[in-house]
Amino acid sequence: MNKARWTQLGLSALVWGPITIVVACGGDKDGELPPDDELQFEDFGTIPLSDTGGYVEATVTVPDGAVSTMAWCGGFGDGALGAVWTLTDPSGSVVYTGDAPDAGGFRSDFLDDLVPALIPVTPDLTPTPGAWTFQWFVGAGSTADPKCGAVHRVDTLSDPATIAVDLVFVSVAGLDATSAQSDEAFQAAIAQLESEWANAGLTPVFNYLDFSGDTAKYSVVDIVGDDYGEFNDLLRTSSPDIDRVITFFLVEEISSDGATILGLSGGPPGAAAVHGTSKSGVIVTTVDLQDEPTDVGKIMAHEGGHFLGLFHTTEMDGTRHDPLGDTPTCSDGDGNGIANSAECAGKGAENMMWWTLTEGVATATDDQSFVVRSNPVSD
Amino acid sequence: MAGPGLTLLLLSAASWAGEKRDAVLELLGAFEEPVAQKNLEALGEGVDAELMAIADDHAVPHSRRGNAVVALQFYPTDPVHTFLVAHLTPGNDALLRRKAAHSLAAFGAAAVPELAPSLADEDAQLRIAVAHALGRIEDPAARTALEARLPTESEPAVKDAITKALGTGTP
Numbered sequence: 425m426n427k428a429r430w431t432q433l434g435l436s437a438l439v440w441g442p443i444t445i446v447v448a449c450g451g452d453k454d455g456e457l458p459p460d461d462e463l464q465f466e467d468f469g470t471i472p473l474s475d476t477g478g479y480v481e482a483t484v485t486v487p488d489g490a491v492s493t494m495a496w497c498g499g500f501g502d503g504a505l506g507a508v509w510t511l512t513d514p515s516g517s518v519v520y521t522g523d524a525p526d527a528g529g530f531r532s533d534f535l536d537d538l539v540p541a542l543i544p545v546t547p548d549l550t551p552t553p554g555a556w557t558f559q560w561f562v563g564a565g566s567t568a569d570p571k572c573g574a575v576h577r578v579d580t581l582s583d584p585a586t587i588a589v590d591l592v593f594v595s596v597a598g599l600d601a602t603s604a605q606s607d608e609a610f611q612a613a614i615a616q617l618e619s620e621w622a623n624a625g626l627t628p629v630f631n632y633l634d635f636s637g638d639t640a641k642y643s644v645v646d647i648v649g650d651d652y653g654e655f656n657d658l659l660r661t662s663s664p665d666i667d668r669v670i671t672f673f674l675v676e677e678i679s680s681d682g683a684t685i686l687g688l689s690g691g692p693p694g695a696a697a698v699h700g701t702s703k704s705g706v707i708v709t710t711v712d713l714q715d716e717p718t719d720v721g722k723i724m725a726h727e728g729g730h731f732l733g734l735f736h737t738t739e740m741d742g743t744r745h746d747p748l749g750d751t752p753t754c755s756d757g758d759g760n761g762i763a764n765s766a767e768c769a770g771k772g773a774e775n776m777m778w779w780t781l782t783e784g785v786a787t788a789t790d791d792q793s794f795v796v797r798s799n800p801v802s803d
Numbered sequence: 804m805a806g807p808g809l810t811l812l813l814l815s816a817a818s819w820a821g822e823k824r825d826a827v828l829e830l831l832g833a834f835e836e837p838v839a840q841k842n843l844e845a846l847g848e849g850v851d852a853e854l855m856a857i858a859d860d861h862a863v864p865h866s867r868r869g870n871a872v873v874a875l876q877f878y879p880t881d882p883v884h885t886f887l888v889a890h891l892t893p894g895n896d897a898l899l900r901r902k903a904a905h906s907l908a909a910f911g912a913a914a915v916p917e918l919a920p921s922l923a924d925e926d927a928q929l930r931i932a933v934a935h936a937l938g939r940i941e942d943p944a945a946r947t948a949l950e951a952r953l954p955t956e957s958e959p960a961v962k963d964a965i966t967k968a969l970g971t972g973t974p
Contacts, residue, residue, distance in 0.1 A: 482903070640927065640958065640960055641959070641960045643928070644901075644928050644931070646935070646964075648935060648967070677903075679932075680837050681837065681903070681935075682873045682876075682902060682904075682906065682932065682935070682936075683837035683838065683870055683873045683874075684869050684870050684873075684902075684907025685834075685835055685867045686832070686833075686835070686866060687834055687835070700909050709866060711865045711869070711919065712864040712866050715864040715865050716864040719864060721892075723834065727832055727834070727882075740833060740836055740842075760825075760842075760845040760846070761842055761845050762830070762842055762845065764826060764829055765829055766825070776939060778836060779833055779836070780829050780830075780832050780833045781832040781834070
């Protein structure tokens, strides 16, 4: 377990240009952080889009040795929804189409403002070198032409993998970045996160930070109807010192039309290694920290799993499952519209990506471990 | 002393209630999904009583107690109304007060006199919750209360919530 703060003295400036840019980042750090120089960025600039929506296409050049690629188009507005529509590999084969979203080794759900497209989200579709064509569909209501780009991780796959986590304290009752490091309840939450992620082959390294923005506005993140503006705006404040990091914003509560949402990730999947966007991190409700600290750790593990490319093993209604081959699936056996934990015992209800809180330390499968360890922010 | 038949009946009822409580708590503890009316209705009768019991059970984690209060909006009965008004009262748990404000919107114009005074509460997050709730009530009195508060409200986040509630209404 490593809770050491890190010191990042290197450069992390990301200069967008018309061609592939390799971002080099040196610095004096603990020696355990994922190095940014294993990332290669592409910038496709701004692509025109009609305000009635349409398709956006980019040719993404996957380099030799890539273990993951995350291409994205976004900034088209919180009021418009988009998704990856087709994905064509270097051989010219269409390996995914939005007409059959659950058919294969890739998945992209409709998201507002920005749509990350992550490969791999299953071991069945990996980023083979060459020119891929990514096509996104954006619906009506866009307010700006999207900017598009990609990031490739050229690296070897480790097991376990290290992952850097920024813990940003927005509003956690009585705690800040300093006091949390010795707070019993908060450390119990962190221990739960570490245990669950260890089952997925991840070893987190934490950086404790105080939020410098409008705490009064974001202590309770309000989602009203379809308006996710406040949620998106908080994620847009992410500006870590290094690229390969996942940012957890810790708030008192996410409120969706009054109901408390335990946590939400940008995506899924999140905009890995791309910061300052509406999909650049995870927001976690901490209102249960004193009552049930391990629940807060479970929320972080689950939402972090979403960010890294995992979906619910089985959705609440039991009708949709993740695209992985080795995760247990379950359906609504008693016909009441809910695949509950009792009827799904042994069939996914113990998994980190079950739709509701689990008992004990949640499990993860080999395929889930492969996905999260492959992500551009993991090392 | 209860006879064997009554004892069996009581044990059966207790067992049934426990199963319902677990099912309700599971819905209240979903990671990202607010509890839906259809899912609660699928659990059958007695869910409103279970929700009130959960809301007042200090052994239940805070978020689920709050979500129990929010779910009571789907049961607009007199006992629920009374329960929500009591939980909105100053001095109660801050999270549950916000949740009670949200749920009281389901009672429409009848809830405006109970909600409006909380627009001046010292808790800014409660004022935001009340602004959202009044924005959902399609009644002139709700609008009047929001308009009256707007000029004196000093917190930008609350002003924003009131403006949105007045301008477009909230779903």
